[in-house]
Amino acid sequence: MHLAPQTILVVMMVVFSSTLVMAAGLVLALRRSEAGRLWASGHVIASGAGLVVAASAGADSLPLIALGAGAYVIGRLAIYRGVRVYYGLPEYAATLRGIGLLVLALLLLMTGLSNGRQLISAVAYSVLAVASLSTIVTMLRGVRGRTSIGGPLVLASHLVLLASQVVTLTYVATPKGIPGVPVFVQASGSVWPLAPLIAVLLGLFGFSLMAMEQIIARNESGARLDALTGLLNRGALDMTAVGMVARWQRDGEALSCLVIDVDHFKLVNDTHGHHAGDNVLREIATALDNSRRASDIAARYGGEEFCILCPHTDEHQATALANRILRKVRAIELPGNGGYASVSIGVAQLRGAPTSREGLWRNLFADADRALYTAKQRGRDQYVLGSSMLPVVAEDAASEAPAQADLDCATPA
Incomplete structure (x- = not known):
């Protein structure tokens, strides 16, 4: 041309x-x-x-x-x-x-x-x-x-x-x-x-x-995403949870939820300021993210409260994750020689009920949340199973994990 x-x-x-x-x-x-x-x-x-x-x-x-x-x-x-x-x-x-x-x-x-x-x-x-x-x-x-x-x-x-x-x-x-x-x-x-x-x-x-x-x-x-921690925010968690509940309804495989709250977090904010508190939240979020499996969904639910959804996982299997989280969080130093951080965890498994997917998700979270508050009442730095509502003090994963397969709870040492 x-x-x-x-x-x-x-x-x-x-x-x-x-x-x-x-x-x-x-x-x-x-x-x-x-x-x-x-x-x-x-x-x-x-x-x-x-x-x-x-x-x-x-x-x-x-x-x-x-x-x-x-x-x-x-x-x-x-x-x-x-x-x-x-x-x-x-x-x-x-x-x-x-x-x-x-x-x-x-x-x-x-x-x-x-x-x-x-x-x-x-x-x-x-x-x-x-x-x-x-x-x-x-x-x-x-x-x-x-x-x-x-x-x-x-x-x-x-x-x-x-x-x-x-x-x-x-x-x-x-x-x-x-x-x-x-x-x-x-x-x-x-x-x-x-x-x-x-x-x-x-x-x-x-x-x-x-x-x-x-x-x-x-x-x-x-x-x-939550701007502070990089984990999913509450809205994204709710959407993801409803999808997991739908799969649970279809396939019938177990679905567990961990609700995690930072112990004495208000004291950190009041003593060292919100900037120091934000740093602690970021470190704990990193510990959660590093503890979960690739299939688990971690989110910041609000304030100092976090949530992890574990598909294909029953309540007892989820205790292995709870142990890892407790151990990793205990290694996080608090500002001003304040010792080390700790969290309380409620673990619950989704149970059948004649309600909507949103309702099932709310029930699952509520069960784990009640277990969380029981853990706090029993002394913090531990997890509680929603089905038993008995406190479990987390030990090292190597010594406690075998026992958890057969027990719903454990007595504090």
Whole structure:
């Protein structure tokens, strides 16, 4: 497909003007996403650079073309940084900035050479090809790129860009380059000159989708997680519990609940302040999270009260988890030489009743909560089984776990 150089210039100016306006708006829209800010900023720089090149090419101004090409490279490297941030990889900000500035300086120095135009094209396209290939490799290795809606669009756009850059590098290496045509697009019988421009638009759209998906996922996560401890919050716990009750109704497998309350927590807050109390809650939440199995659901129910749901687990099996929690919490030092933390735990198993799923969940929690208060009345730092309402002082897991298989409760030592 052959297009006149002037037609290519007009199309470039239209495309880069459009992407500049869209990217400028996205800088604000995606400000909550670090990766999104880098993508949008990179497209702003690259689109502005594309306009400079397209506008200066008609006047055959090699310095402006070199400046625009260098700025375009810097923009694409910023986009690549955003990809690395999105996948949780080191962004190498200083290194990529240094590469961009070095390329810009090199391109400007080449303007004084007799074959400067060809060298500028070769260097610019080489760096852009490496950036495109690096982006593709990073996305293929990234887990999220396989499930994101925008990821395949970005991947497709970079595949098109890489192909056009490699073909153009081969084309520039021959004496067939068309004078006056920008570095980014060379028309030939073997290359569709509009493909890279369409790929740029496709990539910008894909990047926007990826950033918005990331923001939405974080918002959903924030709505489900407790901000202080990182465990599920009460609303998310209620929703999860109703789902587990539904599975219990369908499959009939055991479902147990542990309600956990921090002992003497008000004293910590009153003596050392709420900041110290928050630190204790965070440490206890970590102990709970490290004690549970992968299938167990841990949540902060409110204040200093926590809850863990244990699917496929009866009341006696849940005591092993209660023992682990008690042991781990006892290792947490309280502020101001206040000794060590402790918790009281109520353990209950879901029992059948002719009521709704929500009602069954409320009954299960109430049974565990009553057992919890019995544990507190009996001296704290222990767990109580809801079925027996007899206190059990937790011993080391190695010595007590075998006995728990046969006993509903144990007498304090």
